[in-house]
Amino acid sequence: MPDPVVAPVNEGMWRAAADGRLDVQRCSGCGAHRYPPTDGCYRCSCLEWEWSTLPGTGTVYTYTWIPDTTRTADLGREVRYNVAIVTLDGTEGEPVRVLSNVVDALELGDLDVGQAVEPAFIPFGTNLALPCFRRRL
Amino acid sequence: MAEFQRDAACIVGIGHSAYGSRGSLADLGLSRLALDAVHDACRDAGLDVRDVDGFTGYCDDPTWPAELAVSLGTSEFRYSGLVWGGRGSGLPGAVTNAYMAVASGLANHVVIVRSLIQKVRLGQSVGAGVQPGDPIPLSVSYTAPFGMALPAAIYALKAQRHMALYGTTPDHLAEITINARRNAVNNPDARFRTEITVEDHHASRLVADPLRLLDCCMESDGAAALIVTTPERAADLRQPPVYISAVSMTGEYKWGTASFNTVDEDFVSTGHRRAARDLYDRAGLGPGDVDVALFYDAFTPSVIMSLEDWGFCGIGEGGPFVAEGRIRREGSVPVNPHGGNLAEVYLQGITHLLEGVRQLRGTSCNQVDGAAVALYGSGVGASPGGGVLLRSST
Numbered sequence: 001m002p003d004p005v006v007a008p009v010n011e012g013m014w015r016a017a018a019d020g021r022l023d024v025q026r027c028s029g030c031g032a033h034r035y036p037p038t039d040g041c042y043r044c045s046c047l048e049w050e051w052s053t054l055p056g057t058g059t060v061y062t063y064t065w066i067p068d069t070t071r072t073a074d075l076g077r078e079v080r081y082n083v084a085i086v087t088l089d090g091t092e093g094e095p096v097r098v099l100s101n102v103v104d105a106l107e108l109g110d111l112d113v114g115q116a117v118e119p120a121f122i123p124f125g126t127n128l129a130l131p132c133f134r135r136r137l
Numbered sequence: 138m139a140e141f142q143r144d145a146a147c148i149v150g151i152g153h154s155a156y157g158s159r160g161s162l163a164d165l166g167l168s169r170l171a172l173d174a175v176h177d178a179c180r181d182a183g184l185d186v187r188d189v190d191g192f193t194g195y196c197d198d199p200t201w202p203a204e205l206a207v208s209l210g211t212s213e214f215r216y217s218g219l220v221w222g223g224r225g226s227g228l229p230g231a232v233t234n235a236y237m238a239v240a241s242g243l244a245n246h247v248v249i250v251r252s253l254i255q256k257v258r259l260g261q262s263v264g265a266g267v268q269p270g271d272p273i274p275l276s277v278s279y280t281a282p283f284g285m286a287l288p289a290a291i292y293a294l295k296a297q298r299h300m301a302l303y304g305t306t307p308d309h310l311a312e313i314t315i316n317a318r319r320n321a322v323n324n325p326d327a328r329f330r331t332e333i334t335v336e337d338h339h340a341s342r343l344v345a346d347p348l349r350l351l352d353c354c355m356e357s358d359g360a361a362a363l364i365v366t367t368p369e370r371a372a373d374l375r376q377p378p379v380y381i382s383a384v385s386m387t388g389e390y391k392w393g394t395a396s397f398n399t400v401d402e403d404f405v406s407t408g409h410r411r412a413a414r415d416l417y418d419r420a421g422l423g424p425g426d427v428d429v430a431l432f433y434d435a436f437t438p439s440v441i442m443s444l445e446d447w448g449f450c451g452i453g454e455g456g457p458f459v460a461e462g463r464i465r466r467e468g469s470v471p472v473n474p475h476g477g478n479l480a481e482v483y484l485q486g487i488t489h490l491l492e493g494v495r496q497l498r499g500t501s502c503n504q505v506d507g508a509a510v511a512l513y514g515s516g517v518g519a520s521p522g523g524g525v526l527l528r529s530s531t
Contacts, residue, residue, distance in 0.1 A: 005275040061404075083294070101283050
């Protein structure tokens, strides 16, 4: 998978993930959390924001399984990976959802809408990581 | 807002190039395909191609309007407009541009054109026009690194939640393609003219669970065009005009590039409930007036959610609605009688508008008796999308 573009609007999040924290933007004007990173606040249009650390736990909102063609060819059996949208706990404003992976869910049937998850961080680059999740069993 | 001036423009000509499989028409080039479609549309209208004086397109179409104008012999080039944003959902925006240009007196005959050669495989995109292996832009940095690599996955995520909330099933999804293929049997221009069964659908390979190959449209090459003018000018042309009653290019609240942070009630939808409200208000029509629905069907969940968004059934009821045969050409709301993106050709919706015109002229291969009003609704993926309501002049 391609690495994300590191930019002022998202670098703090990748760095926090490398330190084991899930940070998202929080509006300096009204306090609403938001994701993915944007320049302005959907609620009050304020352009000032800061990073805010969330618990990192959440709930699977929806998901899909996609065939992993490269690994399927290597292993000689069909391998799939999931893409899941997770609603984060502890946010202010409209629900905040992160598109990510539930890294310990490996087979069809390992995921359902409503599954509780906790953070898991997958490193990339230097001192950067992607915010991912694992199931809370 | 000021009151919308409805029925101020009409479609007087439709045309298309040859259709082919992905890349098969690449040697001709985008401009030649577009010119074939424009010539065909002008022949249909009874209009000299040199009298086209405006051009409008969508989906960041790289076809160059000045090049078209030179090859058409356009002496008066009065209008050019490409929709800003919207990608494949942007067709209603292109209709809006044509509508505004002729209704306001900026141009006389505006052509809406889409020319597509899938050397860049849109179905493999990791973001708007971004191919696997390309450096990714910032806008897809919150999706592509997680393997969110296919347009099909956008619909899969919505379909999975639709199933969890409302009990929608793979059989319901299959019915969308079964209907499209069944209609295409009678369409000599369609590329996929063999019928399929529920079993064929379920046996096709997984693309993005719950979507299988037979939930996905084809990849194809071709071009199509429509000529838009005023009702007054239409009187001098060959075809009975089809009125554009209203247009909306209403975007979805909190939907950037596949951002998935729309409000909860909008998530399991095509994002067009506001577009539907605007469109029906402007036309003075409602879903009960619609005789034929043309829905963007790049993937099957689009049709189920469109039926809900545009008011043909309650939210969450799209699955049982299609299971009852309601979208078949004999049903209460015939959907895509030409076969749509799933079976006729994939030119990002423009051929749906051609079918709307044929239905309202009474010349479709699967004619709906007495069709007087046709609706076009865009799909999911980019904003703004929107809709178009067409009305017959008879």
